[in-house]
Amino acid sequence: MARSLTRSLSPTVAGTALLVALVIALTGCSSDDHDERDDAASGSSAALDAPAADALEGAADAGGDAARGPDAAARSVAQEIPQAVIRKGNVALRADDVGRAQIEVRKVVDRHAGEVTEEKTQSDDDGRPTYARMVLRIPSDDFGEAVEGLKKIGELESASTNEDDVTTQVIDVRTRLQVQQRSIARISVLFQRAQSIRDIMAIESELSRRQADLEALQQQEAYLADQTSLSTIVVSIDRTPAHQTKPEEDDRGFLAGLSAGWGALATFAVGLATAVGALLPWVVVVAVVGVPALLLVRSVRRRTAARPAEPAQSSE
Numbered sequence: 001m002a003r004s005l006t007r008s009l010s011p012t013v014a015g016t017a018l019l020v021a022l023v024i025a026l027t028g029c030s031s032d033d034h035d036e037r038d039d040a041a042s043g044s045s046a047a048l049d050a051p052a053a054d055a056l057e058g059a060a061d062a063g064g065d066a067a068r069g070p071d072a073a074a075r076s077v078a079q080e081i082p083q084a085v086i087r088k089g090n091v092a093l094r095a096d097d098v099g100r101a102q103i104e105v106r107k108v109v110d111r112h113a114g115e116v117t118e119e120k121t122q123s124d125d126d127g128r129p130t131y132a133r134m135v136l137r138i139p140s141d142d143f144g145e146a147v148e149g150l151k152k153i154g155e156l157e158s159a160s161t162n163e164d165d166v167t168t169q170v171i172d173v174r175t176r177l178q179v180q181q182r183s184i185a186r187i188s189v190l191f192q193r194a195q196s197i198r199d200i201m202a203i204e205s206e207l208s209r210r211q212a213d214l215e216a217l218q219q220q221e222a223y224l225a226d227q228t229s230l231s232t233i234v235v236s237i238d239r240t241p242a243h244q245t246k247p248e249e250d251d252r253g254f255l256a257g258l259s260a261g262w263g264a265l266a267t268f269a270v271g272l273a274t275a276v277g278a279l280l281p282w283v284v285v286v287a288v289v290g291v292p293a294l295l296l297v298r299s300v301r302r303r304t305a306a307r308p309a310e311p312a313q314s315s316e
Contacts, residue, residue: 089232
C-alpha cells in the first residue's frame with residue numbers, strides 16, 4: 001500500500017516540493033528574513049506530504065548553515081577592508097580680490113588631484129565678485145594638507161573638520177552583498193530547473209525581490225566608497241569691505257585734549273593758508289595797478305605845492 005502510494009506520486013509534485021523547500025531555506029541567508037523563513041517553512045511543511053516534508057527538513061538544515069554564514073563572511077571581509085573614514089571640512093576666508101582667491105583655491109585642488117564639484121559666485125554692480133562658495137572633493141589621504149593650504153589663501157575667518165569612521169558599516173554592507181549574490185545564484189539554478197508555472201512564478205518573485213535588495217546594497221557600497229576615498233571641503237570667500245568703521249575713541253583726558261587742540265590749530269592754519277591763497281591774486285593786482293597810481297598822485301601834488309603864487313595887481 002505504501003509502495004503503491006509512493007509510486008503514485010508524480011515526479012513533478014516531488015520536484016515542486018523540493019524546489020519550494022529550497023527556496024524557503026535560502027531565505028535564511030539574510031538575518032532580516034529569518035523570521036519569515038521560519039513562518040514559511042512551518043506553513044509549507046504542514047501542507048506537504050511526507051517526502052516533501054523530508055526534503056523541506058533537509059533544506060531547512062542547510063538554510064540554518066547558510067544563516068550562520070554571514071558571521072564567517074564578515075570576519076573574512078574585515079580582514080580585507082582597511083579603515084574607512086569619511087572626512088569633511090569647512091573653511092571661511094576674507095580676501096580683497098575674491099576672483100584671485102578662487103584661482104588660488106583651484107591651484108590647491110589641482111595640486112592634490114581633486115575636483116571642484118560645485119561653485120557659486122555673487123558680484124557687485126561693476127561685475128566684481130563679492131562672494132564665492134566652492135565645494136571641493138580631495139583625496140582623503142591629502143585632506144589635512146589641503147585644508148592647511150586653503151587657510152593661507154586669505155584672511156581666515158573660521159575652519160572646522162570632521163571625521164566619521166564607517167569601517168563597520170562598510171564591512172556590514174560588503175558582507176550582506178556577498179551573501180545576497182550567492183543567494184541569487186542558487187535561486188537562479190532553481191529557476192532553471194523549475195518545471196511548472198507555479199514553481200516558475202514563485203521562484204521568479206523571490207528572485208526579483210532579492211535582485212532589488214542586491215541593487216540597494218550595491219548603491220550603498222558605491223556611496224560609501226565615494227565618501228571614504230574622496231573628502232569634501234566647503235570653501236566660502238567674502239570680499240574685505242573697502243571702508244571699515246573705526247571704533248570710537250575716548251575724548252577725555254590730557255592726551256585727548258592735546259590731540260583736540262592740535263587738531264584745532266591745524267584746522268586754523270589750514271583755514272588761514274586757504275584765505276591767504278585766495279587773497280594773494282588780489283594783492284598782486286592791487287600792487288601792480290595801485291602802486292603806480294599812488295605814485296602818480298603824489299607826484300602831481302608835489303608839483304602843485306612847489307609852483308610860486310602870482311603877486312596881486314595894485315589899482316591906480
